[in-house]
Amino acid sequence: MKTMKKTLTALALTSVMPTAALAWPWSTDMMNQPSIKPQEGTPYPFPERSVPVTGEPTQVASREEAEGLKNPVPADEASIKTGRTLYKIYCAACHGLTGQADSPVALKIGAISLVDEYVQETLSEGWLWGTITFGSAIMPAYGKPGEQGGSNDLTPVERWHVVNYIKHALVKDAEEAAARAQQAAATVNQN
Numbered sequence: 016m017k018t019m020k021k022t023l024t025a026l027a028l029t030s031v032m033p034t035a036a037l038a039w040p041w042s043t044d045m046m047n048q049p050s051i052k053p054q055e056g057t058p059y060p061f062p063e064r065s066v067p068v069t070g071e072p073t074q075v076a077s078r079e080e081a082e083g084l085k086n087p088v089p090a091d092e093a094s095i096k097t098g099r100t101l102y103k104i105y106c107a108a109c110h111g112l113t114g115q116a117d118s119p120v121a122l123k124i125g126a127i128s129l130v131d132e133y134v135q136e137t138l139s140e141g142w143l144w145g146t147i148t149f150g151s152a153i154m155p156a157y158g159k160p161g162e163q164g165g166s167n168d169l170t171p172v173e174r175w176h177v178v179n180y181i182k183h184a185l186v187k188d189a190e191e192a193a194a195r196a197q198q199a200a201a202t203v204n205q206n
């Protein structure tokens with residue numbers, strides 16, 4: 016009987032322990048260090064040129080508004096080179112490495128060819144930039160988090176680099192890739 020009473024007391028103690036323990040002075044020992052706590056003192060200013068994690072803000076509100084925008088980035092060699100790299104990272108998965116909807120998923124999701132007259136001639140550079148920024152019917156956004164399930168992976172200027180690549184070098188790259196493929200096939204046939 017005596018042992019049982021002891022056990023009960025011990026049980027009762029354990030159930031109140033956690034709350035009581037928090038109030039004891041040594042329970043905050045680990046926290047009370049000389050380090051600076053969150054929100055303590057004057058916050059450090061952000062480093063110069065830092066951008067919010069939501070990315071650089073886009074100045075227009077929709078693809079329709081973007082349609083008439085003038086491309087501020089000259090389509091020089093450097094811009095096209097950056098655009099090509101970004102294209103391979105962000106667009107090729109759906110539109111294909113050569114932009115001809117030559118990716119395994121293109122047909123399944125309806126990703127169109129970007130080397131055809133529609134994109135090369137009909138759509139304006141502003142519209143292309145707006146499509147990358149805000150997404151399209153199915154295509155996700157790359158300049159607006161939350162839009163079309165999209166992200167803010169590309170800065171406004173990076174999006175213009177991609178536009179420069181599509182309008183000024185994608186077709187040429189596609190033709191060169193086709194020529195290389197033809198040559199390779201011819202070599203194989205010879206052997």
Ligand code: HEC
Nearest residue numbers: 105106109124125126127143146147151152153154157177
């Ligand atoms: C997840 C797949 C996917 C990715 C990645 C993707 N697209 Fe698309 N894109 C589509 C689909 C599907 C369509 C056709 C349906 C639509 O308009 O949404 C399309 C349509 C387009 C159009 C035509 C828009 C119009 O008005 O008809 C352009 C231009 C375009 N994409 C460019 C790009 C560029 C540039 C990138 C890379 C930054 C990219 N896409 C990345 C799926 C994708």
